[in-house]
Amino acid sequence: MAIDSSNPTSDSTPTNAELATRASEVLVGNYAPQPIALVRGEGCWLYDAEDRRYLDFMGGIATAVLGHANPKLREALESQAAKLWHVSNLYTTEPQIELAERLTSSSFAEAIYFCNSGAEANEAALKLARKHHRDHDDDRFEIIAFEGAFHGRTLFTVSATGTPAYWKGFEPLVPGIHHAPWCDEEAVRSLLSEKTAAIIIEPMQGEGGLRTPEPGFLRRLRELADENGCLLIFDEVQVGMGRTGTLFAHEQEDVIPDVMTLAKALGGGIPIGAMCTTRELSRALMPGTHASTFGGNPLACAVASVVLDELLEGGVLGHAKSMGERLGDGLEAIAADAGPDQIRGVRGRGLLRGLALHDSPSAVIEGCRGRGLLVISAGDNVLRLAPPLTISADEIDQGLALLREVLIESN
Numbered sequence: 491m492a493i494d495s496s497n498p499t500s501d502s503t504p505t506n507a508e509l510a511t512r513a514s515e516v517l518v519g520n521y522a523p524q525p526i527a528l529v530r531g532e533g534c535w536l537y538d539a540e541d542r543r544y545l546d547f548m549g550g551i552a553t554a555v556l557g558h559a560n561p562k563l564r565e566a567l568e569s570q571a572a573k574l575w576h577v578s579n580l581y582t583t584e585p586q587i588e589l590a591e592r593l594t595s596s597s598f599a600e601a602i603y604f605c606n607s608g609a610e611a612n613e614a615a616l617k618l619a620r621k622h623h624r625d626h627d628d629d630r631f632e633i634i635a636f637e638g639a640f641h642g643r644t645l646f647t648v649s650a651t652g653t654p655a656y657w658k659g660f661e662p663l664v665p666g667i668h669h670a671p672w673c674d675e676e677a678v679r680s681l682l683s684e685k686t687a688a689i690i691i692e693p694m695q696g697e698g699g700l701r702t703p704e705p706g707f708l709r710r711l712r713e714l715a716d717e718n719g720c721l722l723i724f725d726e727v728q729v730g731m732g733r734t735g736t737l738f739a740h741e742q743e744d745v746i747p748d749v750m751t752l753a754k755a756l757g758g759g760i761p762i763g764a765m766c767t768t769r770e771l772s773r774a775l776m777p778g779t780h781a782s783t784f785g786g787n788p789l790a791c792a793v794a795s796v797v798l799d800e801l802l803e804g805g806v807l808g809h810a811k812s813m814g815e816r817l818g819d820g821l822e823a824i825a826a827d828a829g830p831d832q833i834r835g836v837r838g839r840g841l842l843r844g845l846a847l848h849d850s851p852s853a854v855i856e857g858c859r860g861r862g863l864l865v866i867s868a869g870d871n872v873l874r875l876a877p878p879l880t881i882s883a884d885e886i887d888q889g890l891a892l893l894r895e896v897l898i899e900s901n
């Protein structure tokens with residue numbers, strides 16, 4: 491192991507480089523992490539192994555909605571930790587009921603299935619679609635998804651993912667999945683048949699590059715699904731929980747799905763996913779058909795209930811909406827000053843925004859990191875920003891100023 495002996499702290503506190511070396515020796519190399527190791531966080535700030543601080547404009551990939559080490563979430567976690575951690579779903583636990591009550595009272599959903607990640611939530615949604623039709627003596631099994639979509643890494647969800655790079659080498663994929671070009675209504679029409687079980691779509695694409703559907707498109711999908719007799723699934727794993735300015739992104743289009751999936755921000759950083767549906771559709775998953783050992787774990791549910799309370803009653807949702815507008819305006823100004831040769835456009839909604847660049851954003855990401863700002867990328871050369879929803883106006887402005895330095899002033 492390469493230890494820099496000139497580093498006075500190397501005996502007690504490992505450096506970023508030491509931690510990177512150790513990680514590469516024992517972890518599967520499926521990630522290509524940034525060259526810093528993060529050790530603690532507070533609010534919108536993160537600190538690395540060498541105690542350098544960073545303004546967090548990525549929120550653990552749109553997950554740390556209430557910032558880091560949020561006192562209310564800590565209190566919820568610690569008080570539940572003193573009571574009960576895990577008993578499985580062979581028994582009823584109240585934190586799970588309380589979270590489901592909050593989700594059903596704040597959405598179209600009447601029944602919730604809990605799991606631990608976005609992929610599992612989508613896996614449950616896709617399996618529910620097949621099983622629902624099977625229970626009605628209907629052989630529908632095909633799924634219509636969209637190019638550029640990201641639905642997860644299990645075999646079913648990666649098969650529904652619309653970017654070949656995610657599934658190359660893992661074939662054969664789950665059969666019967668078709669991809670329509672983004673927002674191509676005619677393509678959806680031609681793919682629909684008496685075999686279609688469901689259409690799955692993100693109300694705004696996250697990984698795919700923060701692409702928003704044209705106004706009215708989600709409503710057209712609702713009509714097409716109803717005419718055809720298939721289900722409509724909204725994958726809100728990334729855009730749900732206040733990220734785009736409303737609690738759920740589909741509220742902005744005034745259209746209701748049959749199934750909605752949540753994960754990322756749901757637990758504010760604690761792993762939890764949810765498949766939300768109607769009572770009638772939920773009947774497809776009768777005892778024995780689908781399950782998760784950890785799903786609805788009391789620790790995760792106790793924390794997630796506080797996340798929802800903070801969004802809906804603690805004023806975070808309204809705050810996030812106005813901070814989202816501030817961020818959007820700031821990005822528009824940067825794009826105007828940089829010009830179309832450098833920035834192709836501003837993408838996204840609320841506090842999930844991005845700048846479409848001409849090539850890979852990796853140099854910009856590195857430049858930002860060097861100045862103490864953490865940002866990430868998304869599909870087709872988009873620089874993606876997803877700060878905690880609790881971010882202050884001053885922190886938004888600091889982040890925008892650093893971004894401006896990297897994109898314009900240092901060029």
Ligand SMILES: *Cc1c(COP(=O)(O)O)cnc(C)c1O
Nearest residue numbers: 607608609640641642696727728
């Ligand atoms: C991240 C993401 C997933 C997968 O979630 P995991 O928790 O990584 O399994 C699914 N769908 C969307 C839209 C996502 O952004």
